[in-house]
Amino acid sequence: MLAENKDEMREKILEAALKRFMHYGAGKTTMNEIADDLRCSKASLYYYFSDKKALHNAVLMKIGETFFQELEVEADRTDITSEEIFFNLIAIKIQFVERFSRLELFKILNDKSEEIQQIVRSVEEREYVMLTKVVKKGVDTGEFDVANPEEIGILYKDAMEGLRFAGMSCMPESIIDLDKEGFEKIVAQQKLLTEIFVRGIKKQ
Template structure:
């Protein structure tokens, strides 16, 4: 019989947590419930994660990696840089809609260093992805941009900023509801179209 490795057990815990978080919400899920789903003790969970917050962050890292891989695949496969940028908006919409119960926007407000550093890394990776797409557009003659990295940074910052400026809510509010999220996505599309038009000029 196959003996599970430490990494395999950790992945099983994360899969169970993701299933619970996605269905019931991260805040409403307890460590006991995850342990029950896995038919193990709560102490077993604490062997891998010091607390639920650390587990929540590990779940977000796991799905975040899948999110970036999907965006990077799209960027590599699409010949038009403008189309790749627009398609990434669709990937973002599908991702946040699918994982809305993971309380992604609450994490953005969390002051814990692990969340802060994780979001910083994610932001830098998204800027790098957009920089690569813009450079690809410049190389093909689709875009006329002198500073791709600076342009990508401004674009990503502006797209992220719409999370807080479009909805009629404060930073203390919980996750976006479907209507508010739809409004953010529509504004992101409009903003991106402005950027694309400027980069082609």
């Protein structure tokens, strides 16, 4: 099988899995059902993915990359203020979670395997670079008054992440996705934190 055909088949599997996960939920979807959708054997799926967990993680990585690209495009905007960008980033995250809520987005955060933890660390570094860029833009345009954009970027990232994990810590260990009320509470807290944070670094 040619490499390009392998890549094409892998993408078809990911698309079929994503479609079924979003409609029925990841937990209620079987490899047999995905194979039936593709009109191929289950063995064909296992050629590309060792099990449903590996397929689920691959789907999350695929949509996660698209999500991060959207965030980075927003962070690079020059037609609006850095304050507006911070709030727009929150809005993009809200839309992402609401759209893909049936994919068990938070399940991956409970995965302590080295492979997943390495991905998590990579994502955290990528987010830090993105947020620091937004702070630096604010400094360059005279919107923010800070001498250390790198420290401010990591402080904001850690504070936002802290609110997210504080909210999740109130949930049972078996939680897969936050309930609507819990999610809305975290979003409200993150918006308030952002408002206070931006006010503190704005040039007077």
